[in-house]
Amino acid sequence: MDNPSKITEGGVEYSLGKFDGKSLLYDFPKILIYLDAKGKMLFGQKFRVYDEDREILLKLCYYFIRDKENCASYGIDVDKGILLSGPVGSGKTTLMKLLRHLVPLQRPYEMIPSRNVTFSFNHLGYRTIEDYGNAKFFCFDDLGVEPPGRFYGKDLNVMGEVLLSRYELFLQTNKKLKTHATTNLSADELEERYGHRVRSRMRELFNLIAFDEATGDKRK
Template structure:
């Protein structure tokens, strides 16, 4: 899995030169060790975000689901009511660690095609300069995780308003239906708030496109 290390065993990832054997090959099948994965993610998180980064026991439920989804363990995902063909819609309070976890999931499966994490507000700002090219570029291709959906302003181009992210999601729904390309999202909004922000048409499509994973409303604010 770690191509930069010579003779690295399959299932071993490195952080700062320290190996983490997150999976072992048995009878041609990679068997993952969730406890080792937690240690790897903790170390990788501190390397990327600083020594204050912590994976808390309350995070383990969400992480277990995310890990099984991203390693594409179909049997475990079925038990967790996750569809491996859909994307992830990760919701939770401000500071619960949504963006950090979605970033770390890319490190867990470096052998798979990665996704780019893009703040939703950046696309709205780009819309004011590039108009519908932004919707075409991000709605019709690529692999993305749209971060902080729902806090972005309304887009405006030459005096005309546009719900930029709503339009992008509708386009990506077509991408999902035709080509099975998933999209991922992080948001602070709940289902009702998403519908109020983007309308029932977008919300209906989101139900088809995403697996919903939610932090508790009482999740610790890790930014404090």
């Protein structure tokens, strides 16, 4: 890719800003045009960028393009992952699926429904904790509403264990490992679900970016 300020999708070239040969100066309105077009390709013609989501999108874009100065103004650490929280249907999963396309040169993350991790544990046992507590980049979707794990009669809070494993690896890799998640739960509900120890590790793993609680269901 000779010019990182341009992305071609479906034969159309989109500009994300200006590239002077060394650094890329992003242009947020141009980014929104690209995200709207890419969103329609991924999710169909009904997809659109909602005006009320612009603040959330701005924070996420600053994070993904690693704009440290603007991230700092929002209290966002570019070395941590993203925990995107909000009501059901607010568009969390859609945005996390979409925004990884904004930075094609960065290492991509895989979207995994949290319930699938539990189902895997119920079938395969503790190997699942190793499989997801590894050096891959993941975004765990719908964190906190997955069923409890059970293997040979023993119960386990599977996603809690996965997050603890990924936290240890986060420290070992000098904060280069990325873990993201989406959730419908509040911070208090997450602590109730996973316990204080996991909640405190989550604070170190994630930047919390939250939709307004009054955000409507976009799927209706």
